[in-house]
Amino acid sequence: MAVVSTGFIVFDLCLIIGAAFLAALVYFKHSYRYWKVKRVPYLEPTFPLGNDEYFFTKSATFAGEAKSWYDQLKARGHKFGGAWSFYRKVLVLVDPDYIRDVLTRDFHHFANRDMFANEKFDLQGCHLFNVRNSHWKPLRQKLTPTFTSGKMKMMFESVMQCCDHLVEHLEECAETGENIDSRKTLSSFTIDVIGSVAFGVDCNSFSKEESDFRKYANLFFRPNFLDYIRLLCLKLFPDLARKLRLKIGNTRRTKFFRDMVKQTIDHRIQFKVTRPDFLQLLINMNVERDGKEVLSFDQIVANTILFFVAGFDTPSTAMNFALFELARNPDLQEKARQEVRKVMGRNDGQTTYEGLREMTYVKQVLDESMRMYPPLLTLSRVCTKDYELRNTDIVIEKGTSVVISTLGLGRDPEYFPDPERFDPDRFSAEEKAKRHPYVHIPFGEGPRNCIGLRFGVMQSKIGLARILSNFRLSVSLKTKLRINLDKKLFLLKENEPIYLKAEKL
Numbered sequence: 001m002a003v004v005s006t007g008f009i010v011f012d013l014c015l016i017i018g019a020a021f022l023a024a025l026v027y028f029k030h031s032y033r034y035w036k037v038k039r040v041p042y043l044e045p046t047f048p049l050g051n052d053e054y055f056f057t058k059s060a061t062f063a064g065e066a067k068s069w070y071d072q073l074k075a076r077g078h079k080f081g082g083a084w085s086f087y088r089k090v091l092v093l094v095d096p097d098y099i100r101d102v103l104t105r106d107f108h109h110f111a112n113r114d115m116f117a118n119e120k121f122d123l124q125g126c127h128l129f130n131v132r133n134s135h136w137k138p139l140r141q142k143l144t145p146t147f148t149s150g151k152m153k154m155m156f157e158s159v160m161q162c163c164d165h166l167v168e169h170l171e172e173c174a175e176t177g178e179n180i181d182s183r184k185t186l187s188s189f190t191i192d193v194i195g196s197v198a199f200g201v202d203c204n205s206f207s208k209e210e211s212d213f214r215k216y217a218n219l220f221f222r223p224n225f226l227d228y229i230r231l232l233c234l235k236l237f238p239d240l241a242r243k244l245r246l247k248i249g250n251t252r253r254t255k256f257f258r259d260m261v262k263q264t265i266d267h268r269i270q271f272k273v274t275r276p277d278f279l280q281l282l283i284n285m286n287v288e289r290d291g292k293e294v295l296s297f298d299q300i301v302a303n304t305i306l307f308f309v310a311g312f313d314t315p316s317t318a319m320n321f322a323l324f325e326l327a328r329n330p331d332l333q334e335k336a337r338q339e340v341r342k343v344m345g346r347n348d349g350q351t352t353y354e355g356l357r358e359m360t361y362v363k364q365v366l367d368e369s370m371r372m373y374p375p376l377l378t379l380s381r382v383c384t385k386d387y388e389l390r391n392t393d394i395v396i397e398k399g400t401s402v403v404i405s406t407l408g409l410g411r412d413p414e415y416f417p418d419p420e421r422f423d424p425d426r427f428s429a430e431e432k433a434k435r436h437p438y439v440h441i442p443f444g445e446g447p448r449n450c451i452g453l454r455f456g457v458m459q460s461k462i463g464l465a466r467i468l469s470n471f472r473l474s475v476s477l478k479t480k481l482r483i484n485l486d487k488k489l490f491l492l493k494e495n496e497p498i499y500l501k502a503e504k505l
């Protein structure tokens with residue numbers, strides 16, 4: 001009897017799975033007609049991944065695919081085109097005029113990012129990067145004063161102090177002739193910086209092998225198997241996921257940061273301590289106005305975490321590749337060093353806030369590094385109101401995802417001839433004036449661009465200036481000749497470590 005009923009259960013299960021598969025097949029196949037019906041050029045999809053071929057093996061985001069989508073459409077002479085992520089339609093922008101329309105001119109149709117956000121139940125749904133619809137603008141307005149020139153100047157000293165630890169570390173490596181793991185060294189520096197300016201905490205990243213900060217920060221970028229499954233559900237069924245209160249975040253890492261922010265706020269209130277950091281600016285903002293809080297505790301926590309995560313990895317990527325390229329191009333390295341020394345010479349041998357602005361070649365080095373290796377590989381938006389693409393009769397419907405490949409643009413030979421060659425002169429004022437401004441957008445563009453742009457540039461320039469003025473760098477023999485990029489993450493990384501050698505000057 002038991003064998004018979006088990007047989008029925010298995011049979012029923014197979015029927016249900018088979019029916020679900022068939023229903024999905026029919027639904028997906030129907031979706032795959034979408035761009036053809038609209039007469040939009042498209043990339044041929046395959047069931048069930050659409051054009052998101054690398055989802056399981058390589059990429060949890062559009063990051064890896066976006067460049068290949070860009071290249072394929074560009075090669076066929078299209079200015080835009082359609083693709084699918086599983087059954088969801090995606091519009092891929094190729095032409096910089098359309099990119100400008102979406103990011104800036106017609107921003108009100110594309111104010112949201114295509115990120116899953118659950119504002120009510122997930123701490124990560126209420127930070128600036130993920131927040132949607134009417135929640136975004138007021139939050140952006142509240143946080144913008146955090147990044148004025150006055151505040152940057154205030155944080156300059158904290159960055160310089162963290163730089164002292166970086167220079168000390170490199171001095172030790174230079175003395176012993178040790179190979180320097182460039183990524184690890186620079187992310188220790190940027191973790192120290194952002195720990196200090198975001199939380200007012202000394203992360204001490206150079207003295208500990210793996211600080212708690214580094215451990216939990218890295219968890220944001222290394223999804224495990226369960227994270228993948230969760231991401232898949234969020235991606236495929238966002239509305240259902242919201243109803244089920246699914247969260248993007250890993251609770252362990254969120255708890256770590258939440259507890260730390262709480263302890264820091266309590267400490268500051270109890271002992272009346274104030275510090276020149278982001279957290280303090282958010283606390284100060286949170287005075288009662290007409291009985292209404294400016295920012296809730298959860299918003300303070302979420303945005304401090306966001307500043308930490310957004311602020312440590314991106315500048316370390318920009319600096320990492322800049323140093324790598326300078327190390328293998330000694331003449332360009334010398335040119336940058338001469339500029340740093342000249343500017344420092346005018347300021348009593350010091351790196352000053354004002355002096356940084358005069359380091360235009362160092363900024364060109366940074367720009368060229370972010371052209372070849374944009375820290376954020378794609379920009380994403382979602383259409384929130386039906387929209388007619390300029391000079392066409394094509395209407396992009398509400399709910400359509402839009403993807404822009406910063407890597408695709410940066411490596412496009414039409415804008416950057418011989419794109420694999422590192423050449424900071426591409427970013428001289430004269431060369432820049434010859435190009436469409438939207439082909440180099442490592443910080444995004446328009447009202448929803450990177451809010452931390454000035455801080456990111458400042459800390460990267462300080463780091464580069466201090467390293468170049470103190471050390472001559474070369475690439476260690478331990479570094480692989482060809483560096484492959486790991487495109488499975490939202491943020492760009494190299495697949496194999498870059499090792500450098502430093503010589504004290």
Ligand code: HEM
Nearest residue numbers: 128129310311314315376442443444445448449450452456
């Ligand atoms: C080299 C350094 C950095 C790079 C390359 C970078 C890049 C980006 C990019 C590409 C975006 C998306 C823009 C768009 O969709 O148009 C972004 C958004 C953002 N970035 Fe950065 N970023 C950097 C540093 C920072 C720092 C230091 C912070 C904070 C301390 C920060 C905080 C943010 C935030 C909060 C957003 C979301 C803005 C919004 O949605 O309104 N970033 N960043």
